[in-house]
Amino acid sequence: MKGLPELKRSLNTRYVIVFGLSFMAPVTVFSTYGIAIDRTHGMIPTAYIIALIVMLFTSYSYAKMVQVYPTTGSAYTFVQKGINSHLGFLVGWVILLDYLFSPMISALLFGIMVNAYFPGIPIVAVIISFIIAVTTINIFGIKVAANVNTFLVIFQFLFIMIFSLLCINGLLAGKGTGELFSKDPFFSPDVNINNLLSIVPLLCFSFLGFDAVTTLAEETKNPKKTLPKAIYATTLIGGSLFVAATYFAQSIFPNFNAFKNPDTAIVDIMIYTGEIF
Numbered sequence: 580m581k582g583l584p585e586l587k588r589s590l591n592t593r594y595v596i597v598f599g600l601s602f603m604a605p606v607t608v609f610s611t612y613g614i615a616i617d618r619t620h621g622m623i624p625t626a627y628i629i630a631l632i633v634m635l636f637t638s639y640s641y642a643k644m645v646q647v648y649p650t651t652g653s654a655y656t657f658v659q660k661g662i663n664s665h666l667g668f669l670v671g672w673v674i675l676l677d678y679l680f681s682p683m684i685s686a687l688l689f690g691i692m693v694n695a696y697f698p699g700i701p702i703v704a705v706i707i708s709f710i711i712a713v714t715t716i717n718i719f720g721i722k723v724a725a726n727v728n729t730f731l732v733i734f735q736f737l738f739i740m741i742f743s744l745l746c747i748n749g750l751l752a753g754k755g756t757g758e759l760f761s762k763d764p765f766f767s768p769d770v771n772i773n774n775l776l777s778i779v780p781l782l783c784f785s786f787l788g789f790d791a792v793t794t795l796a797e798e799t800k801n802p803k804k805t806l807p808k809a810i811y812a813t814t815l816i817g818g819s820l821f822v823a824a825t826y827f828a829q830s831i832f833p834n835f836n837a838f839k840n841p842d843t844a845i846v847d848i849m850i851y852t853g854e855i856f
Contacts, residue, residue, distance in 0.1 A: 592805045592812075594725045595792050599813035601728035602681070603788025605735045608821045610688045611781055612828060613844030616835040618778040620770045621763065623825045629775075630782040631818035638789055638814045642807035645793045649802040653793040681787060686710055695843040739824050745852045746827035755831035764829040785821055789813040 612623065619626045644657040652659070654674050659667025686709045690702040716727050750759050792809045796802045828848050829835070838844040 591800055592808055594729075595795055595799055595805060595809040596812050596816070597729045597732050598725060598795060599788050599792040599809055600732045600735075600816060601788075602791040603786060603813065603817050604685060605732075605817055605820045605824075606738060607685070607688065607785050608824050609828075609845035610692075610842075611785065612825065613835075613838050613841030615778050615782060616825075616829065616844065617841065618774045619767075620774070621767045621829055621833065621835055622765060622770050622775060623778075623782075623829060624764045624822050625766065626775055626778050626782055627785075627818065627821045627825055630779050630786065631814070631822070633779065634783060634786045634789070634814050634818070635811075638810050641790055641793055642810045645796060645806045645810070646803045649796040649806065651794050651797045653790065653796075677787070678791070682710075682713065686713075691842055692846070695840075695846045736820075739820055742849070742852070743823060743827045746831040749831050749852055750827075756833055758830070761830060763833070764826045782821075786814060786817055789817070 608627075615626060616623050641654075641657075644661070645653075648656045648660055650656050652671075655667055655671035657667075658670040686706045689709050690705040693700060693705045694702045717724050746755075747759060749755060750757060756763060789810050792806060792813060796806060799805050828845065832848045832851055835844075838847050
C-alpha cells in the first residue's frame with residue numbers, strides 16, 4: 580500500500596550473518612560449560628553436536644518460512660499467517676520475552692565473568708555499564724549497530740582462536756590429556772545417556788541468535804535468498820565454534836570435578852592454561 584513507511588534495505592549477507600553471530604554471542608559457550616561438562620561426564624562436544632543437529636532442523640524451518648513471509652515479524656508472522664492469528668499473538672509475546680531475556684542473561688553472564696577476573700569490581704556496576712553501552716549503540720541505528728556487531732564478532736572469534744591455540748600448545752607440552760586428538764571428549768564409558776540428552780536443551784540456548792536474523796527481513800537486500808543462507812551459516816559457524824572450544828577446554832582440563840564454581844569454570848581453565856606459559 581502506498582504511503583506506508585518502509586525500512587531501508589541496506590544489509591547484505593555478511594552483515595546479516597554477523598548480526599546473527601553477535602546475537603548468538605559465541606563466547607556464551609563458556610557460560611554453561613561448568614554445568615554441562617558435569618552432566619555429560621566429559622562429553623560436552625558430543626552434546627553440542629547433538630544440539631547442532633537439532634538446531635539445523637529448526638534452521639530449515641525458519642529458512643523455509645522466511646522465504647514465504649519475508650517480514651520483520653519472524654516467528655510471530657509465521658504462526659499468525661501459517662496457523663492461526665491467536666496462536667501468532669501468543670508466539671509474538673513469547674519471542675518478545677526471548678529477545679528481552681537474552682540481553683539480560685548476556686549482561687548477567689558478562690558481570691559474573693568480569694567479577695571473577697576482577698573481584699574488586701561489583702557485578703551490578705558491570706551490568707549497568709553493559710546495558711548503557713548496548714542501549715547507546717542501538718540508538719545510533721542499524722548501520723552503526725551492524726558495524727559494532729562486526730567488531731564484537733571478530734573479537735569473539737579471536738578470543739576463541741587464541742584460547743584454542745593456547746590449549747593446543749599446552750596439549751603438545753604434555754598438559755591435560757597430552758593428546759591433540761583424543762576420543763575422550765566425545766565418548767566416556769561412564770556417561771549416562773539420559774543425563775547427556777537432558778543437557779541438550781540448555782546447550783540449544785547457545786544457538787539462540789540464528790532466528791533473530793529473520794527480524795531483519797525488511798532491512799535486508801533480497802531477503803528470500805539472503806536470509807536462508809544467513810540462517811544456515813550462523814547455525815553451522817556457531818556450532819563449529821562450540822564443538823571446537825569445548826573439545827580443547829575438556830582436553831586441557833579433563834578433571835571437571837575440580838572447578839571451584841561451575842558458573843565460572845572457564846575462568847579456572849583460562850588461569851590454568853595461562854600458567855602453562
